[in-house]
Amino acid sequence: MSERLYKLIAKILGVNVSDINDESSPETIESWDSFNSLVIVDELESEFEVSFSLEEIIDSPNVSAIKKHLKNHGVSLDD
Amino acid sequence: MLNSIKKIVFCLIISFSIALTIFFTTISSLPDYVYEEHEKFYLQELPNEKIFIFGSSQTFAINPIIVSDVLSAEGHNYTVFHLGQGSFDAEERLRTADLISSQKPEIVIYGVAYQTFYSHGRNTIEKPIDSVFEFPTVRDFLAVFSLPINTGLIDNPKYATINTINHFFQTWEGKYDEVLPRPYPNTPFFIMDDNAKIPAEQKDLEVGGRLADFRGMEIYPIEKNRSFNALKKLIHNLHENEIEVIIFTVPHHKNWLTQLPEQQTEIFEGMMDNLEQEFDLKVYRLHDKYDTEGIWIDHDHVIAYDKKTNFYSEEIATILLTEMKEK
Amino acid sequence: MIFTSIDFIVFFVFILASITVIKHRKFQHLILLGGSYYFFYFSSNYLIVLLIFSTVLDYYLAKMIYNSKDISKKKILLSISLIGNLGLLGFFKYTDFAILQFNILGNYLDLATSIPYYNLVLPLGISFYTFQTLSYTIDVYRGSLEPSKRFSEFALFVAFFPQLVAGPILRAKQFLPQLREKIQEYNAGGNIRQIVFQNVNIKFGITLMAFGFIKKMFFADNIAPLVDNIFFNPIGAESFTIILGALAFAVQVYGDFSGYTDIAIGAALILGFKIPANFNKPYFATSPTAFWNKWHISLSLWIRDYLYLPLVFKNRKSSTRIFLSLMIAFMLIGFWHGDGWNFLIFGILQGIFVGVHTVIRKNVKFLRNHTFFDTKFGKVLSIFITQYLIFFSFLAFRIPDMNHLFYSMQKYILIDFQVTETISIIQSHKISIFLMVLFIIIHFISFRKGNLVEIFAKLNYKYWTLFLTGSILAILLLFDGNPTDFIYFKF
Numbered sequence: 001m002s003e004r005l006y007k008l009i010a011k012i013l014g015v016n017v018s019d020i021n022d023e024s025s026p027e028t029i030e031s032w033d034s035f036n037s038l039v040i041v042d043e044l045e046s047e048f049e050v051s052f053s054l055e056e057i058i059d060s061p062n063v064s065a066i067k068k069h070l071k072n073h074g075v076s077l078d079d
Numbered sequence: 080m081l082n083s084i085k086k087i088v089f090c091l092i093i094s095f096s097i098a099l100t101i102f103f104t105t106i107s108s109l110p111d112y113v114y115e116e117h118e119k120f121y122l123q124e125l126p127n128e129k130i131f132i133f134g135s136s137q138t139f140a141i142n143p144i145i146v147s148d149v150l151s152a153e154g155h156n157y158t159v160f161h162l163g164q165g166s167f168d169a170e171e172r173l174r175t176a177d178l179i180s181s182q183k184p185e186i187v188i189y190g191v192a193y194q195t196f197y198s199h200g201r202n203t204i205e206k207p208i209d210s211v212f213e214f215p216t217v218r219d220f221l222a223v224f225s226l227p228i229n230t231g232l233i234d235n236p237k238y239a240t241i242n243t244i245n246h247f248f249q250t251w252e253g254k255y256d257e258v259l260p261r262p263y264p265n266t267p268f269f270i271m272d273d274n275a276k277i278p279a280e281q282k283d284l285e286v287g288g289r290l291a292d293f294r295g296m297e298i299y300p301i302e303k304n305r306s307f308n309a310l311k312k313l314i315h316n317l318h319e320n321e322i323e324v325i326i327f328t329v330p331h332h333k334n335w336l337t338q339l340p341e342q343q344t345e346i347f348e349g350m351m352d353n354l355e356q357e358f359d360l361k362v363y364r365l366h367d368k369y370d371t372e373g374i375w376i377d378h379d380h381v382i383a384y385d386k387k388t389n390f391y392s393e394e395i396a397t398i399l400l401t402e403m404k405e406k
Numbered sequence: 407m408i409f410t411s412i413d414f415i416v417f418f419v420f421i422l423a424s425i426t427v428i429k430h431r432k433f434q435h436l437i438l439l440g441g442s443y444y445f446f447y448f449s450s451n452y453l454i455v456l457l458i459f460s461t462v463l464d465y466y467l468a469k470m471i472y473n474s475k476d477i478s479k480k481k482i483l484l485s486i487s488l489i490g491n492l493g494l495l496g497f498f499k500y501t502d503f504a505i506l507q508f509n510i511l512g513n514y515l516d517l518a519t520s521i522p523y524y525n526l527v528l529p530l531g532i533s534f535y536t537f538q539t540l541s542y543t544i545d546v547y548r549g550s551l552e553p554s555k556r557f558s559e560f561a562l563f564v565a566f567f568p569q570l571v572a573g574p575i576l577r578a579k580q581f582l583p584q585l586r587e588k589i590q591e592y593n594a595g596g597n598i599r600q601i602v603f604q605n606v607n608i609k610f611g612i613t614l615m616a617f618g619f620i621k622k623m624f625f626a627d628n629i630a631p632l633v634d635n636i637f638f639n640p641i642g643a644e645s646f647t648i649i650l651g652a653l654a655f656a657v658q659v660y661g662d663f664s665g666y667t668d669i670a671i672g673a674a675l676i677l678g679f680k681i682p683a684n685f686n687k688p689y690f691a692t693s694p695t696a697f698w699n700k701w702h703i704s705l706s707l708w709i710r711d712y713l714y715l716p717l718v719f720k721n722r723k724s725s726t727r728i729f730l731s732l733m734i735a736f737m738l739i740g741f742w743h744g745d746g747w748n749f750l751i752f753g754i755l756q757g758i759f760v761g762v763h764t765v766i767r768k769n770v771k772f773l774r775n776h777t778f779f780d781t782k783f784g785k786v787l788s789i790f791i792t793q794y795l796i797f798f799s800f801l802a803f804r805i806p807d808m809n810h811l812f813y814s815m816q817k818y819i820l821i822d823f824q825v826t827e828t829i830s831i832i833q834s835h836k837i838s839i840f841l842m843v844l845f846i847i848i849h850f851i852s853f854r855k856g857n858l859v860e861i862f863a864k865l866n867y868k869y870w871t872l873f874l875t876g877s878i879l880a881i882l883l884l885f886d887g888n889p890t891d892f893i894y895f896k897f
Contacts, residue, residue, distance in 0.1 A: 033696055033699045054715060054716060055548050055549065055550055058711045083609075097875045098876075098878035099878075236882055237628075240884055292639070
């Protein structure tokens with residue numbers, strides 16, 4: 001899932017996949033603004049077929065938090 | 080870690096010490112160009128019976144020769160000097176207090192405008208908070224100790240720095256020693272200005288017009304007003320040297336006066352009352368006395384070199400005569 | 407108490423000295439709390455009861471919300487917090503404005519219904535600490551935060567003096583753990599928001615404070631006369647004068663606000679707290695949306711998390727809903743800044759800019775990822791267009807009078823190409839112009855070379871002392887003895 005996740009986020013933000021890791025966040029990536037945050041949410045929901053709650057969306061300070069939410073929705077971490 | 084904290088504190092102490100030393104040394108060794116210019120005048124031999132007129136640009140239209148002519152027609156022979164200067168408010172004038180006193184004029188007559196007491200650079204009316212218990216501020220504490228240097232500059236270093244820079248540019252451009260044309264005899268600080276003959280367009284002075292609208296600078300309440308306190312200090316100083324002081328408020332355009340916020344009018348009137356009470360003098364209120372049209376450059380400046388504004392000089396003479404009769 | 411005064415320096419040194427002397431952790435926090443209340447009392451006197459009221463209210467409400475199992479009860483408790491806090495904020499900030507509008511309307515309808523003003527004084531920082539306590543109660547309500555177990559801890563979170571007056575608006579989640587002595591490590595990097603320097607906290611903090619003082623006292627305060635002169639009565643001014651004024655004001659407000667924030671963050675850092683940055687080179691933003699990620703970050707994040715996302719969550723595919731939610735959010739941001747129609751206009755303009763930009767990005771996919779915007783020319787063009795719009799909206803922020811505002815806006819857009827007045831203004835404000843240009847140059851260097859504060863903080867002690875000496879001297883030589891109120895102070 002990690003690879004899928006990184007690829008998806010990288011595509012939305014217009015950066016290289018190698019630039020994305022667990023620590024990546026709006027603080028470390030210039031193009032990760034609030035609009036793109038919502039785009040990421042949308043794409044993740046369709047890609048992994050989950051539905052995030054408001055609290056989860058607000059509580060996504062970085063990629064590793066997103067991973068945690070996905071895990072809570074039953075998305076397995078192994079590729 | 081403790082070592083680095085010690086080093087940091089040490090660096091802070093050093094930098095403050097060096098900076099403050101350089102600062103005080105610079106400021107106290109900076110020539111006070113304005114003071115120097117005034118000194119040049121006051122150190123001359125001047126006739127014995129003299130009257131000094133003070134104020135800033137709002138007093139420009141006063142012709143000291145007309146004043147002295149009216150006085151001598153009533154048998155009072157004085158040399159009248161018009162020592163007003165543009166943008167000169169009470170704080171600047173206070174710095175030359177000792178020079179003024181050294182000449183021992185009989186009378187000093189000072190014209191003030193609303194602008195004289197404008198709060199420097201601020202344009203919001205401060206709503207003073209009623210305090211239950213006021214803690215002393217560091218500034219109050221420092222006010223007790225006077226420094227052995229020209230504190231006028233310490234109080235406003237920016238003024239000193241800018242003056243020095245201006246002076247540098249002027250010297251560089253070769254303008255400093257130019258002898259400048261004066262508007263009238265015995266007027267050493269004003270510069271002749273042909274524009275002062277031209278009144279503003281009437282429409283600008285109508286209510287709501289460009290010049291009649293009050294906006295921007297406002298007056299601080301009495302307790303916090305630097306200029307007003309400086310004026311009081313000046314009057315004190317002059318009284319101690321047995322120089323009579325007369326205050327008058329300069330003519331203002333009625334349309335401007337009518338749309339002042341009440342708070343501003345109250346403060347200004349309060350200031351004048353305060354002066355009358357504290358110094359047992361009379362403040363001659365000319366600010367709302369004149370509503371002739373066609374003589375205004377803006378809301379508090381009337382045109383100069385024009386018969387139409389001779390009344391201004393004559394009014395000053397009348398005030399002086401009134402005061403002399405009461406002696 | 408304002409930062410740029412001797413009173414604050416003395417106060418701060420005193421607090422540091424007390425904390426150093428009193429080593430016991432618990433008492434150190436009490437010293438901070440007591441100091442913060444003194445700090446507030448110094449400027450606002452008896453109004454401190456409002457601060458304490460909000461603190462007590464939200465502390466106990468949050469506890470009750472957390473302990474309650476009944477969702478409707480939780481909702482009621484949250485509503486009490488919202489009404490209590492926003493009610494106070496609204497009352498103190500907008501009553502006189504409301505009365506003014508009521509009187510104007512009454513006049514217009516020829517009714518003799520004039521009400522006198524209350525002439526209310528605004529308690530220090532009320533707009534900031536109110537939002538801060540609200541974020542706490544809302545977070546507890548949402549289940550993402552456990553309420554504080556000790557009142558003194560929560561009280562310090564609300565009243566912490568570095569950020570009490572003008573932000574950044576803190577989140578309990580970031581601050582309380584620090585207060586409980588857990589400090590997280592982050593890597594220092596180019597665009598970081600959170601400043602972390604483990605062993606050089608103090609040096610970095612002092613450097614940051616020095617930068618803040620310079621930005622505010624040396625630059626912003628000395629550019630203010632130029633701005634005030636231009637907008638004193640802009641009717642009749644040339645276009646270039648208005649544009650110069652907008653540019654100067656942009657520099658002034660940035661120097662003012664980011665300077666103040668730097669002092670706040672630096673002071674907090676010296677005290678051992680890491681506060682997120684509130685600015686990130688906003689004038690190099692390539693779009694209005696990006697601008698709000700870089701300007702007053704804590705406020706825009708607050709609005710995003712507590713207003714915008716809840717509004718837009720249910721139907722975030724809908725462009726209309728997104729646009730409307732953005733408009734509401736920005737109108738609120740505008741009005742938060744002050745009681746005047748001009749602030750509302752500021753908010754509306756920003757809402758339109760961000761709204762239009764977002765909707766286009768959402769629906770016109772080819773523009774979103776077009777490589778043109780990655781080219782140097784594309785980026786520069788984006789920056790110019792964005793800042794042109796931002797400075798335009800700043801006119802609304804600066805000019806309270808509607809006639810003046812509309813005139814200025816008109817002149818800003820429809821340029822008349824006259825120059826005589828502009829040149830004469832430049833000549834009579836040489837120092838302000840010089841400082842403005844100098845600031846822009848330094849800011850640009852900082853943008854290219856990376857965080858100047860880091861560079862200076864890393865200097866060896868000899869050069870660092872030189873830097874401090876130079877800064878203090880520069881501030882003293884242009885010091886005006888009458889500390890100008892920092893623009894956001896009125897909030």
